[in-house]
Amino acid sequence: MTNDDMGSTERSPVSRRQFVQALGAAGVTAGLAGCGGQQATQTTTESENGGGGADTATETTTPVEVDSESLALIQELAYVTNQTLPVLPLQEKLAQSFQTTDDWNVPSKDSEQIQTYWPTDWLPRYGEWTSSDESSDERMTLAQWAVPKDSQYNPWNAKNFAEPRRTLFDRFMNYNLETQEYSGYLVSDWELDGETLTLSVREGQTWHDGTAVTATDVVNQIKLDIYNGGSLRRFVAPDDEGNVADRVTATDESTAEISLATQVNEDILLAYLQPKYLVAHEETYGEFVTRLDEAESSDERSSVLGELTSKVVSEPVGSGPFTFEDADTQRTLVSKYEDHPDAANINFDEVEYLYKPSNQSRWNSLINEETDGSATLFMPNNKLNQLPDSVQTSLIPRHWGLGLLFNHEREPVSDPRVRKAIAHVINREDVAMNSGAGTNSKIAVTYPSGLTSELSGQVEGTWLDGVLDKFETYGRGESQTDKAAALLEEAGYQKQNGTWRKDGEPLRIPIKGPSGFSDWVAGAQTAVSQLNQFGIKSESVMKDNSAYWGQDYVNGDFVVALQGWASYENSHPYFHFKFLYDSSDAADYWNMPEQIDSPVLHDQLRDGEAVTPAELVTELSTAGE
Amino acid sequence: MSYVLKRLGRSFLTIFVVVSASFGLIRLLPGGPLDYLRAQMIQQGGSDLSTAEINRRIAAQTNIAVDEPVYVQYIDYMTAIFRGDFGQSIWYDQSVAGVIGPAIPWTVFLTATALFLAFTVGVSLGAFMAYKEGSTFDVGSTGVGLVLNSTPGYVVALLFIAFLGYRLQLFPTGGRYASELTPGLNVPFLASVLYHGTLPILSMAIVAFGGWALSMRGNSIRVLGEDYLRVARLRGLPTRRIALRYVARNAILPMYTGLMIAIGTVFGGAVIIENIFAYPGIGFYLIQAINARDSPLMMGAFILITVAMVIGITVADLTYGWLDPRAKGGASRESY
Numbered sequence: 001m002t003n004d005d006m007g008s009t010e011r012s013p014v015s016r017r018q019f020v021q022a023l024g025a026a027g028v029t030a031g032l033a034g035c036g037g038q039q040a041t042q043t044t045t046e047s048e049n050g051g052g053g054a055d056t057a058t059e060t061t062t063p064v065e066v067d068s069e070s071l072a073l074i075q076e077l078a079y080v081t082n083q084t085l086p087v088l089p090l091q092e093k094l095a096q097s098f099q100t101t102d103d104w105n106v107p108s109k110d111s112e113q114i115q116t117y118w119p120t121d122w123l124p125r126y127g128e129w130t131s132s133d134e135s136s137d138e139r140m141t142l143a144q145w146a147v148p149k150d151s152q153y154n155p156w157n158a159k160n161f162a163e164p165r166r167t168l169f170d171r172f173m174n175y176n177l178e179t180q181e182y183s184g185y186l187v188s189d190w191e192l193d194g195e196t197l198t199l200s201v202r203e204g205q206t207w208h209d210g211t212a213v214t215a216t217d218v219v220n221q222i223k224l225d226i227y228n229g230g231s232l233r234r235f236v237a238p239d240d241e242g243n244v245a246d247r248v249t250a251t252d253e254s255t256a257e258i259s260l261a262t263q264v265n266e267d268i269l270l271a272y273l274q275p276k277y278l279v280a281h282e283e284t285y286g287e288f289v290t291r292l293d294e295a296e297s298s299d300e301r302s303s304v305l306g307e308l309t310s311k312v313v314s315e316p317v318g319s320g321p322f323t324f325e326d327a328d329t330q331r332t333l334v335s336k337y338e339d340h341p342d343a344a345n346i347n348f349d350e351v352e353y354l355y356k357p358s359n360q361s362r363w364n365s366l367i368n369e370e371t372d373g374s375a376t377l378f379m380p381n382n383k384l385n386q387l388p389d390s391v392q393t394s395l396i397p398r399h400w401g402l403g404l405l406f407n408h409e410r411e412p413v414s415d416p417r418v419r420k421a422i423a424h425v426i427n428r429e430d431v432a433m434n435s436g437a438g439t440n441s442k443i444a445v446t447y448p449s450g451l452t453s454e455l456s457g458q459v460e461g462t463w464l465d466g467v468l469d470k471f472e473t474y475g476r477g478e479s480q481t482d483k484a485a486a487l488l489e490e491a492g493y494q495k496q497n498g499t500w501r502k503d504g505e506p507l508r509i510p511i512k513g514p515s516g517f518s519d520w521v522a523g524a525q526t527a528v529s530q531l532n533q534f535g536i537k538s539e540s541v542m543k544d545n546s547a548y549w550g551q552d553y554v555n556g557d558f559v560v561a562l563q564g565w566a567s568y569e570n571s572h573p574y575f576h577f578k579f580l581y582d583s584s585d586a587a588d589y590w591n592m593p594e595q596i597d598s599p600v601l602h603d604q605l606r607d608g609e610a611v612t613p614a615e616l617v618t619e620l621s622t623a624g625e
Numbered sequence: 626m627s628y629v630l631k632r633l634g635r636s637f638l639t640i641f642v643v644v645s646a647s648f649g650l651i652r653l654l655p656g657g658p659l660d661y662l663r664a665q666m667i668q669q670g671g672s673d674l675s676t677a678e679i680n681r682r683i684a685a686q687t688n689i690a691v692d693e694p695v696y697v698q699y700i701d702y703m704t705a706i707f708r709g710d711f712g713q714s715i716w717y718d719q720s721v722a723g724v725i726g727p728a729i730p731w732t733v734f735l736t737a738t739a740l741f742l743a744f745t746v747g748v749s750l751g752a753f754m755a756y757k758e759g760s761t762f763d764v765g766s767t768g769v770g771l772v773l774n775s776t777p778g779y780v781v782a783l784l785f786i787a788f789l790g791y792r793l794q795l796f797p798t799g800g801r802y803a804s805e806l807t808p809g810l811n812v813p814f815l816a817s818v819l820y821h822g823t824l825p826i827l828s829m830a831i832v833a834f835g836g837w838a839l840s841m842r843g844n845s846i847r848v849l850g851e852d853y854l855r856v857a858r859l860r861g862l863p864t865r866r867i868a869l870r871y872v873a874r875n876a877i878l879p880m881y882t883g884l885m886i887a888i889g890t891v892f893g894g895a896v897i898i899e900n901i902f903a904y905p906g907i908g909f910y911l912i913q914a915i916n917a918r919d920s921p922l923m924m925g926a927f928i929l930i931t932v933a934m935v936i937g938i939t940v941a942d943l944t945y946g947w948l949d950p951r952a953k954g955g956a957s958r959e960s961y
Contacts, residue, residue: 145665147905150717150724158662158678159716159917229678312718329905330800355799357903364791364798514664545664546918550656568667 066462067624070265072602075467077577077616078449079601082471085419086580086592088404089565090523091432091442092454094395095376098366102390103135104373109394115178117275118375119394121166122174125321127345129373138349141371143356148327153316155279156228156308164332164353166375168318169277170205172218173270177397178456180571182270186278186319187218192266197258198251199273204341207281208323215250220280220289222248222258222273227292228305232272235264235621241301245293263622271570281317322351330355366391378519381438395441399452402435402442402520403565404511404527409591410559412507417491420474422509422560423448424484425534426527429477435523442519447471450576452566463573470601481534500535508537512552513562515542520562556589574620581613629943636939643931644706644924648699651920658715661917706928712921716914721925724910729892729929731801732899732906735822736891739829744884747834751841752873758846767842770835782828782901789824796824799903825902829895833887837880844876851875878949882941889937893930 066074097119099106106129107113116122120142123129131137144151144163151162153169170186184190188202205213226233226244237244238261247259260269280289288308295301316324321342322334332353336346354371356362363383365371369391376396384393404422406413413419428444436442443454449471451459460468474480485495493500493507500507509531511524524540531538543552552558563585567575579585586592597609605616663679705712711721750770754763790798802808802817848854849872857867887894896908903909907926914922 149905152718157718159658159718310718328801328804330802331804333804352804355903361798361903368791368794516664517667544656546656546661546916547654548656549663550660550918554660564667 070620070623071463072605073616073620073623074451074463074573074577076601076605077581077613077620078447078451078464078573079467079470080596080598080611080613080616081450081577081580082448083598084416084596085406085423085448086408086586086590086596087406087563087565088419088423088426089445089448089450090402090404090426090428090527091435091444092401092452093398094441094443094455095398096379096439096441097376097394097396098374098379098387098391099129099394100366100369100372100391102369103132103137104140105130105132106373106392109392112176112178114394115176115396117175117177118166118396120373120375121171124167124346125170125342127342130346131348137372140348140351140373142351142353143362143365143371143374144332144353145357146355147329147357148332148353148355149329151327151332152312152314153279153318153324154284154308154311154313155277156224156305157311157313158309162332162353164322164324164334164351165277165279167320167322167334167351168316168324169279169320171274172199172276172278173274175274177399177571180453180458182274186213187273190270190273192264192269195260195263197260197269199256199258201254201256202341203254205319206339207319208317208337209281209283210339211282212253213278213319214253215256217278217280217282218256219248219250220282220285221276221278222256223289223292224280224285224308225276227301228308230272232258232269235260235262235269237261241298242295265574265621265624267572268574268621271572271575275569278319279316281319284313284317321346325350378441379439384439395455397453397455397571399571400564400566400568401445401452402431402523402562405558405561405563405565405590407556407558407561407591408593409556412491412502413509413559415491417487418507420472421484421487421491422531422536423474424480424487425536426530427475427477427479430530431523431526434526435519437519437522442523444476446476447473450566450580451573452571452576467601479530479534484534495535498535499537506537507535509560510539510541510558511560511562512541512543512548512558514545514548516545517562524562554589556591574617577613577617577620582617632939632942636935639935640928640931644703644928645699647924647927648702651923652695654918654920657918661716702924711925711928714914714919714922714925716917716919716922721921724922725907725925725929728906728910731904732895732908733891734818735825735898735904735906736829736894738822739826739833739895740887740891742826742830743833744837744887746830747837748841748877748880750834751838751843752845752868752876754838754842755845755849755872755876756868758842763842767839770838772835773832774835774839776832778828778832779897779901781831782825782898785824785828786901797821801904821904825895825898825904828898828901840880840883841876844879845872848872848875881945881948885937885941885944886934887937889934892933 095118097114099109099119106119106123113119113123113126113128119129124140129140131140142163146160146162148162151160151164153161153165155161155165172185172187174183174185175181176183184200184202186202186205187199189200191198199215199218201213201215201218207213207217222232223244226236226248227241233241233244236247236258247261249257251257279285285308288304291304292301295304314327318324319340321337321340323337325333325335327333333350334352335350336343336348354365356365356371359378362371362374362377363379366374366377366379367383367386367388369388379387379393387393404426406419408414413422432442432444445454447459447464447468449459449464451463453459453463464471475483488495488500488507491502493502495501511528513520513524515521521540521542524542528538528540542548553561553563565576565580567579569575581592594614595610595612598611599609600606659679666679702712711725713719714721714724717724750766754766757763785796786798789795797803797820800821802814802821806814806817808814854867854871857871862871892907895904895906896911898904899906899909900912907929910922911926911930913919914926
């Protein structure tokens, strides 16, 4: 991919997407071209109550709707990122998602329905992943990471919160990763009116013990999340957790209301609410909600939270389409809950989750067709080749990926010129190719700016529309050594005997990372060899995962570290910039200064080069209302 | 008697030192359970806890961790152990005994069966090789025994799981028994347990029997050359009696200590094998505990493995004199 096709906003998304997929599974693509679009048109509409909009697969390339005030702020933050490089975004990840097609009817791999988080969660609910007529398979088989018998389903405990959660519980809303649009699910509809957000709970939904799902359950879920440090807190009760109970309330059986402390951008609110599972069953969690609501001091609250976070729930009462049956050391079995509103869409009786604790075992299970699919799994090319033809691989944008993170208090990368030189030297296409191990699951970032959506072309088509020419690419698929050399010379370095030096000392860039993340390690090694070729003394220092995250990373004990460069949880640009400029990671671990100097893009937003990006991020959270 | 007391005292000292050293070393491990959770979240999408929540909890934990100096924690832990309290597993939020206890029988099943197989096959084969000393069979078996004995068990395990498990799909690739069955004393369940245990047991037995066979062969040949055997033959004793009571007994005797030590490894002998076959036994939970930095669980597993080993060696020591009266005389004649 060259930079040439970036200007055309409508065409390039399609062409890049097709390009990537054509590269991907040369043989299988032929079949899809015919049936994909049509099948995609029919299905989504019925189940979409709130979001509306995207009815056809072709619309996936429509630019995301955004108001002008938000857009200007997003562009400004992107420009600051592009010009100062607090991190260097290298690549965006595409999650590989697998579906077997011989016993199952599933949408084609490039249809819109697949572009959700995740297909195994949503397609069965919408009747889009069904057992085929000639199939004898009454049971869908998937995989789980934790030993089933040791798995538990208290999300606030978080440890061993196993995959069956995806069928046992329902999410608040659905979200299409490509169109970035929300549609109602357990929360069937919502309305934001000034500082009041009203949520409607889906009619006719019951818990697996037969009791009705009510607005109180939704309220309890939100409250427990807020008490546990969830991100909504800053909009609901920024100063004192003592008034959460007054601010999140059920006004009747099926309506929940959240009073916000300030006006908040609707997209951002929804992004926080959408992924939540409704787990807070009264019998199990009600006691905690009451005690937290009534707690009189934060000490009292922490002790209740301590109990909540160490509670183990091994036989959950959910409200999703499948109910818990049993779990042993090898598998968890869940069976269809006939009273779920979507039960009629599901034509198989059981789902089993087999214990597959490693990528290798998951690859083999897919190759053997022991499992019927996998929501997300990195599979290198040599294994992809062994997959039977009946297994289709779709690529789902993950809005996240590997980046180089700089420690802003450590020489030499505290100097933005050195960071930019590094960016020029690194050929991101090579990094993405090696990191992807022959698959197309990693795409090089074209404009290092903190914006995601490389696959659908929305960086150019939506977010940077009209200002693209101001942005630096730093050479996506090449090593721009001349530009790098000029920057280093400006920063006081000279090349002697093939090595860049300042005051006789060679320029050293050690890159630390977690050894267990093999795709990251491959990417880092590529960058290291490119830097060395250019004359920067670079080495990769890979540590045990827990040691890396628990020691090197959190203590800021690195010059350059490997880390995702965007928000892991949400795809709206607000979350990426919040992660980069207004998170505890940035402040405590990367030692980011609050104020930095950067050229100005929109002078109505800023005067002068000094900028506090966190303030722009806060402005963005309330913009457009 | 004083020798027995001294020997027991020394065993206790060994256990005490190992436990103390493990306690110290584990505290030097960087990272904690939440860091593991963070890595897991990024790698597997395995948690729904947000980054913000993880950070909040890390901060909360750091506040708790500073309240007691290490020596106080150490004294608390050691006194708790003597009361039989191994503490709470951090990762599983239940007692360490509750995690390890149910895993013990499964590990013992694997290791004990493998040991039994390896020992009986090894000893019989060794005896037969000695009997046929110098024959093609002897030379061939010695070669095979040497090769297998120097092959690590995990290599065999990986070959088994790749070919017999995934390629040919003859054996299950993990688990203790088929999920459909009800555990209990019924034939299908026991058959399934054996079926699931076959590959792990064989991986351990195949690499071990060669060693036993070679020792047995060596010992037997040495015994066959002894004067008292010539006397026995001259006395016209039946061959069967010579083979069993004269040769076998004396040849096995030097292997007794090795056998007791092998019995001592029943808890800790299958750590890697259990992980390869996703077989939730003690070793499986030990590796989980190390990855998740679950120190109470790690300590529990280490203590169990150490104690079993020390008991094995101590029993070998204390009973050897009884088996072989020539070795009576105590401390000057230890068997390891």
